[in-house]
Every structure is written in structure tokens, then in C-alpha cells.
Amino acid sequence: MSQNSVTQTENNLEKIASWSIPRSDVYESPKDFLLFVNLPGVEKDKLKLTYENEKLELLASRPLSGHEGCHQFKRSFQLDGIAAGDITAKLQDGVLSVTLPKQNPPEARQITVE
Amino acid sequence: MFSRKNTLFFKDPFDLMFGLDRQMNSMFGNPALYRGVEHGIAKLRSLQDGYEIVCDLPGVKPDELKIALEEHTLSIEATPKSTLPEGYEARHQERASLSVSHRIDLPRDVDREGIEAKLKDGVLTLKLNKVAAAQALQIPVQVQA
Numbered sequence: 001m002s003q004n005s006v007t008q009t010e011n012n013l014e015k016i017a018s019w020s021i022p023r024s025d026v027y028e029s030p031k032d033f034l035l036f037v038n039l040p041g042v043e044k045d046k047l048k049l050t051y052e053n054e055k056l057e058l059l060a061s062r063p064l065s066g067h068e069g070c071h072q073f074k075r076s077f078q079l080d081g082i083a084a085g086d087i088t089a090k091l092q093d094g095v096l097s098v099t100l101p102k103q104n105p106p107e108a109r110q111i112t113v114e
Numbered sequence: 115m116f117s118r119k120n121t122l123f124f125k126d127p128f129d130l131m132f133g134l135d136r137q138m139n140s141m142f143g144n145p146a147l148y149r150g151v152e153h154g155i156a157k158l159r160s161l162q163d164g165y166e167i168v169c170d171l172p173g174v175k176p177d178e179l180k181i182a183l184e185e186h187t188l189s190i191e192a193t194p195k196s197t198l199p200e201g202y203e204a205r206h207q208e209r210a211s212l213s214v215s216h217r218i219d220l221p222r223d224v225d226r227e228g229i230e231a232k233l234k235d236g237v238l239t240l241k242l243n244k245v246a247a248a249q250a251l252q253i254p255v256q257v258q259a
Binding site: 023 | 168174
């Protein structure tokens, strides 16, 4: 895979020794989606989450014990109908949780017939 | 199940790999086997002055974790509480099998008293010391009178 490739995260260059797609769960309520992603060993500053063109992209890295380089996690989620400005995320105990509020559906409007 | 609008789905090449992953799980009937994709298997590594065991336990809190040593077998068990939030419906689940049970046979020179465990960012790290090598013992020879 992307062995020996180099990626630039923030200001330092890191060698990627291995990579994987992190496991995730998706839950839905009438008002939002809740996304959980397993990111063991990832610290907050090694996680990049972007939302662009209705796509949530995740890129994270963790150090490898006893190995040179890091392990990279990457995954993307295609979304629509999300209020992009209200997305919130939290990283705790190696699990990322992202709340993705749904856009308010346009209100039903009574049309007066003259 | 999924409505056309307001849908969260996977639309990249990785999606194919997920299908495969799930198939493998159902084939072998043990999703825990595939925790390996996240370096999930507890690995013992030899260091200069001891050993190190690293095990991924994303979402596990210290009070949900039980580590025990019996003879030379170390067991790591975690039973995290369900993450299903109230008022939500599951749409896609890959993290379902969260309970973990590992048994590791330790080398014979591990110091049973000096095992240190640290849980940080969902990763458990155990540091094990080696017992100092037994000193060569002089056996005095008694001279029979």
C-alpha cells in the first residue's frame, strides 16, 4: 500500500509505515447523525477532519511502538443534507465522535388562493 | 432503510473493502479476529530490560478493564458499555463487538511483581520487567573427617 510514502501533517514530515480504514458506527435521530470512529492511539493534534463538497474526510496518525514511522487512519463519508456549520467533534479514549446536524427541512407553507 | 435524502453512506473505493471485511467476519463468525486492522491484537515485544505489551482498546475506560496474571498467563478483559445513544437508531455498525478477551503466555523470566499498566487514548501499554538472572551459587563441599 502506501509504504514508505511521506505525508505532511502540520509542520513535520512523518513516514507512514502502515495504514488502515478505521471502524465506525453511524446512528441517526430525527435531528442529527452521530458518527463514532475507533482511532486508538491518536492524539488530537494528529487528527484532521474536513468537510467539503458534502464529504467528511478523516486523516489521522498514531505512533507505532517499536517501529519507525506512524500508522495512518483514513476514511471518508459522503453526506448530504447536513448543516455543515454546526458539525461538532470530540476525541476521547481513542474514539472520535462527530455530531452532524441535519439541515432544517423547508417549512410547509400554506399558499393562499386568491 | 436509507432514505434518499439525509443519508450518510460510503462512496469511495474503501467501501468495497468493508464489504469484504464483513464477509470475512460472517465466514469465521468471530469479529474479534479482525480487530487486527487497528493493531487490535495484543502484541508482546521484547525490550532490552523487559517486555512490552501493546493492545488497542478504543472506547474502554479504566473501570471496564480487568487485567489478571495466573501462573504465566496474562489475561486482558474489557467489557465496555454499549455506545448506543438514546433516541438514536443504528444505521451502520462495525464497532459492535467491543468486548475484548486476550490471553498471553508470558516468558518465564518476567517479574510478576513489577508489571505496570497504562491506558491512554484507547491504547493499553503494559511494561514488564525481567527477573534478575539467578546468581551462580557456590556449594561448599564438606570434607568428611
